[in-house]
Amino acid sequence: MTIFAAAVVDTPGDPFTGNPAGALRQDEALLVRDGVIAARGPLAALRAAHPGEPVTRLDGGLLVPGFVDTHVHYPQLRAIGGLGLPLLDWLDRYALPEECKLADRSYARAVAAEFLDGLVAAGTTSALVFGSHFAPAMDELFAAAGQRGLNITSGLVLSDRELPPDLLHSPEAALADSADLILRWHDHGRLRYAVTPRFSLSASDEMLDACAELLGKGVWFTSHINENVAEIATVAGLFPGSRHYLDTYSQHGLVTPRSVFAHNVHPGDAELALLAECGASVAHCPTSNSALGSGLFPLRRHVEHGVRVALGTDVGAGAGLFLPKEALQAYFMQRLLGPAGLALTPVHLLYLATRAGARVLGLDDRVGDFAVGKDFDAVWLRPADGSTLAVNLRHASDTTDALARIFTLASPADVAGVWVRGVKAGSAAYPGPR
Ligand code: GUN
Ligand code: ZN
Numbered sequence: 001m002t003i004f005a006a007a008v009v010d011t012p013g014d015p016f017t018g019n020p021a022g023a024l025r026q027d028e029a030l031l032v033r034d035g036v037i038a039a040r041g042p043l044a045a046l047r048a049a050h051p052g053e054p055v056t057r058l059d060g061g062l063l064v065p066g067f068v069d070t071h072v073h074y075p076q077l078r079a080i081g082g083l084g085l086p087l088l089d090w091l092d093r094y095a096l097p098e099e100c101k102l103a104d105r106s107y108a109r110a111v112a113a114e115f116l117d118g119l120v121a122a123g124t125t126s127a128l129v130f131g132s133h134f135a136p137a138m139d140e141l142f143a144a145a146g147q148r149g150l151n152i153t154s155g156l157v158l159s160d161r162e163l164p165p166d167l168l169h170s171p172e173a174a175l176a177d178s179a180d181l182i183l184r185w186h187d188h189g190r191l192r193y194a195v196t197p198r199f200s201l202s203a204s205d206e207m208l209d210a211c212a213e214l215l216g217k218g219v220w221f222t223s224h225i226n227e228n229v230a231e232i233a234t235v236a237g238l239f240p241g242s243r244h245y246l247d248t249y250s251q252h253g254l255v256t257p258r259s260v261f262a263h264n265v266h267p268g269d270a271e272l273a274l275l276a277e278c279g280a281s282v283a284h285c286p287t288s289n290s291a292l293g294s295g296l297f298p299l300r301r302h303v304e305h306g307v308r309v310a311l312g313t314d315v316g317a318g319a320g321l322f323l324p325k326e327a328l329q330a331y332f333m334q335r336l337l338g339p340a341g342l343a344l345t346p347v348h349l350l351y352l353a354t355r356a357g358a359r360v361l362g363l364d365d366r367v368g369d370f371a372v373g374k375d376f377d378a379v380w381l382r383p384a385d386g387s388t389l390a391v392n393l394r395h396a397s398d399t400t401d402a403l404a405r406i407f408t409l410a411s412p413a414d415v416a417g418v419w420v421r422g423v424k425a426g427s428a429a430y431p432g433p434r
Contacts, residue, residue, distance in 0.1 A: 001033045002422075003055045005043050006063035006380065009399055010369040011351040016303050020347045025369075026399055030063075032376045035422030040372060061382030061393065061416065062402060064350060065369055066125025067323040068357025071222070071262040071283035071312025073130040074141055074154070075099045075108075077115040079316040087228035087292050087317075095316060099133060100166050108137035112144045117432045119150070120425045122321040122412045123379035126151035126357065126367055128222055128260055128283070128312075131196055133157045133167040135177045142185040147431045149420045151363060151377070153220050155194040156181055158211065159202035171210040178214050186219055190421075194220035194260075200248035201235050208252040220258045220361075222283075223249065226271070227263035228294050246271040255280045260360055262312055263288075264302070265295040272305035281308040281360040284352075286329035288314035296333050300342040310357040323353040324407050331407070346403035375421045381406055382416035389414055 008030055013023030029046045031039040031053070039046060047055065075098065082094030102108040119127060131138050131154045138156050145152035158174045159167055169177065178195065186193035195214045197203040200223070203211070215221055226232055226245050239248045246267075249255050257279035264271075264282045275282065284297050302309050311326045312318070319325060327349035334341035344352075358368025367377050383389035389409040396402035406414075418425040426434050 001031060001038065001050065001053045003043070003046050003050065003053050004030045004032060004058060004063065005055055006058035007061070007399070008040070008063050008370060009350070009403070010065050011347060011355050012369045012371060015345065015348045015351050020345045021400070023351060024347045024400065027370070030370060030376065032422050035376055037370055037372050037374050037376050040370060058380050058382070058417065061380060061414070062399070062406065063378055063380050065354040066367065066377030066379055066418065066420070067123045067353050068310065068361065068363070068368060069119065069124045069127040069313050069321070069323055070260055070281070070310040070357050070360050071130065071285055072119075072127055072315050072318075072321065074115045075102045075111060075132045075137065076316030077111055077118060080320065082316065083291060085292070087231055087294060090292055090317060096164055096167065098316070100164060102132045102134050102137040103166060105136045105140065108132060108134065109140045109144070112137070112141045113432070115141075116144050116148055116150060118321045120148065120418050120420070120432065121415065122323065123381070123415045123418055124321060124323060125377040125418065125420050126361065126363055127153070128194060128220070128361055129154035130222065131155050131157050133159065133169070135181060138181055139184070142188070142191055146189055146191055149190060149423060151190045151367060153192040153194050153361060155196040155219070157196045157198050158207060159198045160204050160207045162202045163198070171204070171206045174207060175210045175213060179217075182214070182217055182219055186217070192220060194222045197223050199224040199231070199235075200245070201231060201238065205252070208249070208254065211254060212252045215254065215256070220260070221254055221256065222260045222262070223254075225249070225261040225264050226266045228292065229266065232266060244268050244271050246274055250274060250278070258362065262314065263294065265289055265297050267298070267301070269305075272301055272307055276306040281310065283312035283360070284309050284330060285312040285314035285318055286326055286333050287319035288317035290329060290333070291319060292317050296337050297330070298340070299330070299334055300340060303342060308356070308360050310360040311352050322412050324349070324410050327353050328407050346400050346407060349407045350403055376419055377421060378419045379415060380417040381410055381414050383410070383414045387414075
């Protein structure tokens with residue numbers, strides 16, 4: 001057992017439904033046994049109740065729950081920074097040529113390690129990962145994620161039209177390859193499987209039927225929706241019988257409480273109502289939406305309809321793997337929306353980067369906050385002495401103000417430690433770079 005002495009901060013409440021300030025919780029110490037939080041409270045009380053247990057002092061900064069990224073593309077890790085194009089041109093020019101390279105298993109193995117080590121370095125310990133179109137590349141991702149103990153939900157990306165031929169499967173091959181991967185990896189430790197048609201633009205009705213059959217195996221579902229106006233018009237032309245973009249999925253039974261749709265920048269009210277009715281969730285990816293010029297996410301309309309929302313980095317369209325940057329960009333974009341925007345507080349930002357993601361991924365009974373009984377997945381945000389963030393933290397008036405400074409100024413350089421189910425990344429017990 002170890003007692004962690006730190007400025008422990010988490011958001012067990014939902015700031016979108018209650019008083020934001022009331023969603024925040026603070027403590028002085030956590031007692032961790034076998035990777036699980038066994039007790040929390042004042043340091044003196046924990047020490048008195050558990051004399052002789054070692055104390056790990058995390059002085060300075062804040063200790064927050066490991067971040068939860070609900071939308072990030074593993075095969076695009078080496079393709080960040082393709083600026084200047086809208087979605088469909090960006091896919092053709094930057095993303096898809098890179099994704100073709102993952103046909104080479106050793107290339108995929110190297111990218112998987114870089115990707116997962118990048119997530120951990122950014123403080124992300126749970127993620128819904130948009131996979132590769134190649135099954136061996138998925139084996140590489142799952143194997144490497146399992147070694148590192150991360151909570152990863154992912155799956156083979158499926159398409160049967162519109163993309164480069166190397167990236168296509170027939171619906172029959174999609175069924176067979178996905179079923180194999182589900183057998184090998186779903187519910188394997190902290191790994192889970194997600195059926196992943198790229199978007200209905202690149203998936204025929206037959207392919208979406210195959211996805212529905214796979215979903216019957218009790219796995220997760222993810223795809224893209226309503227990201228870009230040209231994409232939406234193309235989908236409308238490809239599915240003349242659909243009422244709207246979400247209908248292309250819902251007609252196949254793919255809108256469920258285990259479904260996470262990325263983007264949804266341009267939804268109609270009927271789509272928001274259907275998402276809420278079905279209990280499906282949305283991954284908001286603000287730096288990607290900014291970089292591709294996709295638009296300003298209508299967060300208020302999602303919240304008012306009762307649609308669950310969390311954050312995704314959407315690397316490689318997004319600007320890196322660091323969730324606090326997404327939270328800050330989400331804040332900026334709500335400001336830019338003027339009266340239609342939702343004013344986000346620092347407590348909202350922490351919630352969006354942690355517990356909201358855990359709820360969207362159905363992992364909130366295990367991670368996302370520091371309740372007793374949950375896994376100790378944690379990030380210690382502690383800037384180097386003399387940095388502008390360190391100066392600002394010294395002048396923060398309270399914890400909410402400290403969070404504001406962190407979300408505004410922090411980068412992965414300020415991640416001083418990451419624990420994955422109680423094991424410190426970079427320690428002798430942890431695979432990956434030291
Ligand atoms: N829609 C379909 N594929 C992609 C992708 O790789 N990135 C983004 N942002 N949107 C997509
Ligand atoms: Zn995406």
